[in-house]
Amino acid sequence: MLRSAAAFACALALACSRKESPPRPSPDAGALAHLDTSDPKALLAAVDQMQGQLKDKPKSFEVLTALGNLYYENGRYLDAVDSFRQALAISAPSEARAQELRDKKVKPARDLPLECRRSGPGYGLEQIAEAARKMDGPRELRCLDSALEMAVDARARRGNALYLVGNPDGALAEHRRVLAGSPDHPESLFFVGAITLEQSRGDQAKLEEGKKYWQRLLAVAPDSPRAPLVRDSLPRAGEIFAPKAQAAAAGGGQMPPDHPDVSAQELQAVAEAARNTERTPELEKGLDQLTAQAESLLDRGKYQEARDAIVRVMPMRPNDARTAAAMGGAMRGLGRQEMAERTLARALQLDPRQPRALYEMGRLLAGRGDKAGAAERLRAAQSADPQFAQSHGIAQELARLR
Numbered sequence: 001m002l003r004s005a006a007a008f009a010c011a012l013a014l015a016c017s018r019k020e021s022p023p024r025p026s027p028d029a030g031a032l033a034h035l036d037t038s039d040p041k042a043l044l045a046a047v048d049q050m051q052g053q054l055k056d057k058p059k060s061f062e063v064l065t066a067l068g069n070l071y072y073e074n075g076r077y078l079d080a081v082d083s084f085r086q087a088l089a090i091s092a093p094s095e096a097r098a099q100e101l102r103d104k105k106v107k108p109a110r111d112l113p114l115e116c117r118r119s120g121p122g123y124g125l126e127q128i129a130e131a132a133r134k135m136d137g138p139r140e141l142r143c144l145d146s147a148l149e150m151a152v153d154a155r156a157r158r159g160n161a162l163y164l165v166g167n168p169d170g171a172l173a174e175h176r177r178v179l180a181g182s183p184d185h186p187e188s189l190f191f192v193g194a195i196t197l198e199q200s201r202g203d204q205a206k207l208e209e210g211k212k213y214w215q216r217l218l219a220v221a222p223d224s225p226r227a228p229l230v231r232d233s234l235p236r237a238g239e240i241f242a243p244k245a246q247a248a249a250a251g252g253g254q255m256p257p258d259h260p261d262v263s264a265q266e267l268q269a270v271a272e273a274a275r276n277t278e279r280t281p282e283l284e285k286g287l288d289q290l291t292a293q294a295e296s297l298l299d300r301g302k303y304q305e306a307r308d309a310i311v312r313v314m315p316m317r318p319n320d321a322r323t324a325a326a327m328g329g330a331m332r333g334l335g336r337q338e339m340a341e342r343t344l345a346r347a348l349q350l351d352p353r354q355p356r357a358l359y360e361m362g363r364l365l366a367g368r369g370d371k372a373g374a375a376e377r378l379r380a381a382q383s384a385d386p387q388f389a390q391s392h393g394i395a396q397e398l399a400r401l402r
Contacts, residue, residue, distance in 0.1 A: 290310070
């Protein structure tokens with residue numbers, strides 16, 4: 001299904017707009033016909049080649065959804081998040097209307113009217129919603145429910161993509177929205193359960209809540225690809241998601257084997273997607289705020305929360321010493337000594353006078369008993385930024401090393 005959707009996305013994105021019905025053929029669309037539609041990489045290359053032409057061209061809900069799937073299949077998670085966002089903005093009025101009808105206790109008709117079936121590139125969600133408005137309540141709701149099935153899947157996949165770029169809270173919000181309308185959606189049951197368990201950190205109520213979502217998944221979708229993992233992990237959930245395990249796995253999440261966490265390959269794909277993201281002043285301001293938030297959390301000893309904040313910045317600023325220093329500090333506080341040392345060393349390679357990196361490296365060495373090395377780093381931090389040194393009590397740290 002995703003492969004055909006990807007081909008559909010490319011063909012429509014190259015050849016039509018939402019306001020063109022029927023679409024006008026494009027010479028580039030003809031070339032697309034010779035591509036192997038089972039090859040997502042080739043299809044994505046065709047889309048990327050046409051990026052300038054497509055940028056300001058209106059796109060339908062179906063095109064944006066299929067493009068989101070194509071980006072997702074190729075590991076371009078940030079691009080996927082944005083395409084799905086645009087698609088869901090188009091579907092939002094139809095979702096609101098469907099909910100309004102349900103609130104009025106309208107029951108959907110059994111049969112789907114012919115006017116409510118997708119038909120070719122020029123007849124999709126928006127045209128179906130327009131046709132449905134002329135019908136009675138039951139038939140209108142039946143039309144909207146059918147047309148919005150793709151929106152449910154798009155929202156769930158957007159949740160997955162948000163998780164993969166280090167935004168579990170955003171992922172959780174999207175999957176909960178899916179379950180609000182589709183309580184038995186297997187993928188959302190899995191992710192809400194997984195993220196709730198991951199965030200439980202010894203909270204028994206949260207642990208039990210997460211387990212209930214996974215139990216529901218096994219009840220309604222025993223053949224789901226996620227089911228074997230859930231069956232294996234449920235009896236050991238208390239052990240897998242224990243507080244110590246969470247702290248030990250802060251760099252990547254103590255998820256069961258095969259959980260869709262961020263692997264090295266995925267991080268590379270995220271970094272590539274980040275490079276292709278337009279760097280607007282709003283985006284940069286948001287990254288600055290997240291970095292400052294992470295640093296504030298570090299200073300208060302909230303290392304897991306600091307890690308969760310800075311991990312959202314790293315794909316966009318992979319070569320930034322300040323970002324690496326904050327991540328290194330979070331890893332040190334969470335007991336990930338080797339990862340902390342590697343990350344802090346990277347920060348100091350980028351900027352040998354980065355004060356937080358020097359400070360955190362000093363604390364790391366002090367914890368190992370290397371007083372001379374610790375003192376050298378702490379004095380370097382004092383020299384690099386006296387104000388930072390004063391606010392972080394570096395003089396007192398040095399006194400303790402004597």
